[in-house]
Amino acid sequence: MAATARKDPLRALISQQRSLVTPRQWAVEDAARTGSVLRLLGPEPGEGRVVALYAARRGEPGTALLIERLARDGWRILLPLLKRTPDWAWHRDGDPLAPGWAGIPQPAGPGLGAEAIALAEIVVAPCLAVGLDGTRLGTGGGWYDRVLPHRKPGAKVLVLARDEEVFHTVPSEPHDVGVDIVVTQTTVRNLRGS
Numbered sequence: 001m002a003a004t005a006r007k008d009p010l011r012a013l014i015s016q017q018r019s020l021v022t023p024r025q026w027a028v029e030d031a032a033r034t035g036s037v038l039r040l041l042g043p044e045p046g047e048g049r050v051v052a053l054y055a056a057r058r059g060e061p062g063t064a065l066l067i068e069r070l071a072r073d074g075w076r077i078l079l080p081l082l083k084r085t086p087d088w089a090w091h092r093d094g095d096p097l098a099p100g101w102a103g104i105p106q107p108a109g110p111g112l113g114a115e116a117i118a119l120a121e122i123v124v125a126p127c128l129a130v131g132l133d134g135t136r137l138g139t140g141g142g143w144y145d146r147v148l149p150h151r152k153p154g155a156k157v158l159v160l161a162r163d164e165e166v167f168h169t170v171p172s173e174p175h176d177v178g179v180d181i182v183v184t185q186t187t188v189r190n191l192r193g194s
């Protein structure tokens, strides 16, 4: 079966599993993933360093606490603007986020263009599933596959996932962009030995 046809059943399975996770369980897991990412980025303040994150909606590995902590540590934060064509806007500590496409929180703007991702040294991307070979299964819009090629050379792509969403490999197509780091509630994996 073609990869594209194998993606949807896996998306449905993971979405079903995620729908069974209680708010309490999300909070515990999110706290663990947040701690791991903060440790990975190092103890010193970000001081103007740039990270591109996603603003999670309910039912995705959370980023609210991570965004808050990074902003307070001085990191400059890029968040997606939820148009079909990828775009980014700055998010400053305390700025309100309003629900956009599919209820995902988004900053007010202005849009900086897809290429703004090139400012970031690390990109925290959403996934539904991830392979230890670096394959990533997203929600199906191709948004990250279109924007990640604009990232700075050497910028790491990190995904947040649940333990049961990590496989040896997941269905992928030539346009799919690989992942460097996988953070779950129990593990941090550097996939490219860097």
Ligand SMILES: Nc1nc2c(c(=O)[nH]1)N(C=O)[C@@H](CNc1ccc(C(=O)N[C@@H](CCC(=O)O)C(=O)O)cc1)CN2
Pocket: 054, 055, 056, 057, 060, 080, 081, 082, 083, 084, 085, 100, 101, 102, 104, 126, 138, 139, 140, 141, 142, 143, 144
């Ligand atoms: N939390 C989270 N953020 C994320 C993603 C995600 O999966 N989860 N994305 C994962 O890829 C990207 C968003 N993907 C998108 C895919 C399609 C459209 C879209 O079709 N927008 C319409 C309607 C806009 C509206 O209603 O305001 C359009 O532009 O016509 C928007 C965003 C980036 N941010």
Ligand SMILES: Nc1ncnc2c1ncn2[C@@H]1O[C@H](COP(=O)(O)OP(=O)(O)OP(=O)(O)O)[C@@H](O)[C@H]1O
Pocket: 007, 126, 136, 137, 138, 139, 140, 141, 142, 143, 144, 145, 146, 173, 175, 176
């Ligand atoms: N670089 C690209 N340029 C144009 N179209 C693309 C590109 N990457 C992906 N697409 C298109 O986007 C659609 C969805 O791709 P795919 O199923 O890989 O999304 P995804 O990786 O799950 O989603 P996302 O990247 O938003 O998390 C496909 O029809 C694909 O052809």
